């Protein structure tokens with residue numbers, strides 16, 4: 278029998294509230310689709326600091342290394358703002374990313390038809406949009422040496438170094454090609470090969486990896502032109518792969534094409550484990566939203582969609598992922614809105630739990 282192990286780390290603020298709605302989806306899959314998950318739950322962030330004096334206990338780290346996927350809510354909050362840097366809630370998340378060596382950050386930009394008017398772009402440009410940006414996360418200019426601020430003559434100079442090895446490019450390219458195979462089989466690689474040697478190497482290695490994926494249509498684009506194309510006609514893309522710096526900018530740009538922070542899921546993947554599944558951490562893009570925590574106002578959709586990504590990319594349950602995404606789409610099409618999605622006149626908001634229950638009702642209706 279296939280086992281599917283999942284470590285849930287709800288975290289702080291609205292984390293536990295949105296995670297409670299994901300729990301409903303997990304229970305539904307067990308009850309109605311005969312898909313069992315071995316779920317364990319633990320602490321991360323401020324709540325872990327409160328209990329253990331550290332934002333991520335070693336036992337929790339060890340568990341994260343063993344499971345098929347980790348699902349995280351959010352960490353942080355004003356209560357922890359004055360803590361020493363070494364034990365700040367965010368350090369727990371950074372430790373997970375670092376020790377699991379999660380080198381590929383997946384940021385989808387998906388626009389549900391019912392929310393197309395929330396975008397700053399015209400409806401027909403974004404409606405039905407479904408693209409995925411894969412950002413290299415553990416190397417490049419944010420980590421390269423030498424770095425620092427140095428004296429040079431009678432002034433100072435600030436230095437950062439863009440550095441990529443062939444193996445670093447190879448592994449993130451493979452992750453992106455694997456994703457493209459599970460999606461529309463189109464991959465666009467973005468760099469600045471016209472002005473950067475690291476870009477020349479990037480293009481060369483991605484092209485070489487592409488030979489192992491003959492079914493995927495590979496194209497290359499300079500990252501600045503890519504930014505223009507993303508705002509001009511984003512639907513031309515399926516999967517985009519790019520480095521850490523360009524990916525930081527392009528994924529934020531693409532995400533905002535589609536509207537609210539409460540809607541945005543993400544994933545970070547590492548190397549394949551013994552069972553062939555990649556090390557994986559799934560989490561909503563938003564933070565712990567202390568301004569609305571504990572009030573039942575949080576939108577659980579980003580977290581539910583993060584779990585849908587886990588279904589597709591960790592558990593090979595693409596059909597069930599599409600069912601969950603379809604249920605979210607149906608709920609939005611019926612006009613249900615949490616407070617962050619209000620804008621239309623005469624619509625009153627539903628609570629976090631009501632939104633979760635509505636998703637479950639649509640899942641039932643999908644059978």
Ligand code: NAD
Nearest residue numbers: 351352353354538539563564565566567568569575576617
């Ligand atoms: P935030 O994402 O928590 O909130 C920004 C704004 O968006 C707030 O007005 C909030 O109410 C709203 N919002 C966010 N998620 C929402 C949701 N699901 N539904 C409805 N509204 C939502 O960012 P912030 O205010 O800059 O940070 C708050 C805390 O979260 C800080 O401690 C920060 O360090 C932490 N943070 C954590 C993560 C993470 O865990 N990955 C990411 C970003 C920020």
